[in-house]
Amino acid sequence: MAVGRWLLRKAPSGRQAALATATVPRRSVRTRVDTEVTMADFTGKVGIVTGGAQGIGQGIARRLLADGMSVMVADCDAEALQELQVDAGGTPRLMTLLADVTREEEVRRLVELTVQRWGRLDALVNNVGIGINKPVEELALAEWNQVLATNLTAMFLMVKYAVPHLRQARGGIVNIASTRALQSEANTEAYSASKGGVVALTHALAVSLGPAVRVNGICPGWVEVGDWQKKARRQEPRHSEADHQQHPAGRVGKPDDIAALTAFLLSPEAGFITGHCFPVDGGMTIKMIYV
Numbered sequence: 001m002a003v004g005r006w007l008l009r010k011a012p013s014g015r016q017a018a019l020a021t022a023t024v025p026r027r028s029v030r031t032r033v034d035t036e037v038t039m040a041d042f043t044g045k046v047g048i049v050t051g052g053a054q055g056i057g058q059g060i061a062r063r064l065l066a067d068g069m070s071v072m073v074a075d076c077d078a079e080a081l082q083e084l085q086v087d088a089g090g091t092p093r094l095m096t097l098l099a100d101v102t103r104e105e106e107v108r109r110l111v112e113l114t115v116q117r118w119g120r121l122d123a124l125v126n127n128v129g130i131g132i133n134k135p136v137e138e139l140a141l142a143e144w145n146q147v148l149a150t151n152l153t154a155m156f157l158m159v160k161y162a163v164p165h166l167r168q169a170r171g172g173i174v175n176i177a178s179t180r181a182l183q184s185e186a187n188t189e190a191y192s193a194s195k196g197g198v199v200a201l202t203h204a205l206a207v208s209l210g211p212a213v214r215v216n217g218i219c220p221g222w223v224e225v226g227d228w229q230k231k232a233r234r235q236e237p238r239h240s241e242a243d244h245q246q247h248p249a250g251r252v253g254k255p256d257d258i259a260a261l262t263a264f265l266l267s268p269e270a271g272f273i274t275g276h277c278f279p280v281d282g283g284m285t286i287k288m289i290y291v
């Protein structure tokens with residue numbers, strides 16, 4: 001018998017419910033599109049989600065919490081972290097830390113505090129990412145460097161400090177890349193290059209850290225995060241029928257879609273999967289378009 005079923009409802013109304021129930025052991029979840037999936041059992045496991053106060057990262061953090069994991073959410077937005085804590089209603093399995101993961105000392109402290117609190121580290125989700133999209137001749141070197149530092153170098157730093165603990169726990173890493181690592185729109189050079197770097201970093205790490213640590217990535221397509229922001233920035237998504245229908249899957253993505261694969265890749269069921277980045281894009285990258 002399933003030990004509890006619950007509805008990951010549309011944020012913001014579902015946020016509180018999701019976190020409030022996160023302390024109860026559960027085996028299955030109904031998603032917003034009403035499909036039932038088996039939940040991983042991460043009871044006793046510990047993870048870090050970077051950029052987990054909002055957007056996709058928050059979706060991942062909620063999912064791992066719901067699957068029983070103790071989760072450290074690191075983010076550079078103090079207000080968003082505080083709102084997440086309030087939503088969580090004081091569950092002891094959520095810890096938040098204000099940190100800029102492009103800074104080595106803050107990364108070192110983030111990993112140290114996580115291990116101090118729970119004594120181990122099983123999962124690292126490198127989710128932080130930003131974009132600065134401009135014509136290449138207008139893109140300042142400082143902007144290029146900022147995107148690379150946030151999207152790629154921060155991952156290196158996180159892995160560097162997390163690896164000794166992940167090795168010990170025989171844990172896993174999930175890096176959030178983008179379908180823009182595989183295909184492009186104009187004026188996205190810094191973002192696309194950084195995400196291409198994430199794909200390469202993922203397979204390089206998988207070879208270096210295996211078999212103790214598995215390393216995989218996800219390339220999200222269009223994932224609507226407007227309603228997964230802190231209150232001051234939250235927006236109700238407005239999509240046209242065409243926005244949805246251009247996707248072979250028939251809809252725009254949501255953080256739950258990325259969270260579901262993250263949980264699977266971190267689970268023992270994915271034990272033969274390492275070094276790959278998986279598009280989760282409603283089928284957009286396999287669509288041939290000539291206009």
Ligand SMILES: NC(=O)c1ccc[n+]([C@@H]2O[C@H](COP(=O)([O-])OP(=O)(O)OC[C@H]3O[C@@H](n4cnc5c(N)ncnc54)[C@H](O)[C@@H]3O)[C@@H](O)[C@H]2O)c1
Pocket residue numbers: 050051052053054055056057074075076077080099100101102127128129130150176177178179219220221222223224225
């Ligand atoms: N939303 C999409 O459609 C989409 C598509 C493809 C890939 N992605 C990738 O998914 C990841 C999450 O994207 P999102 O849309 O949820 O973004 P978001 O802006 O909604 O959330 C990102 C979070 O990261 C935090 N953050 C930013 N820089 C940080 C830093 N230096 N240190 C600590 N925290 C920091 C922000 O405060 C924010 O809470 C990114 O890597 C992004 O490139 C998103």
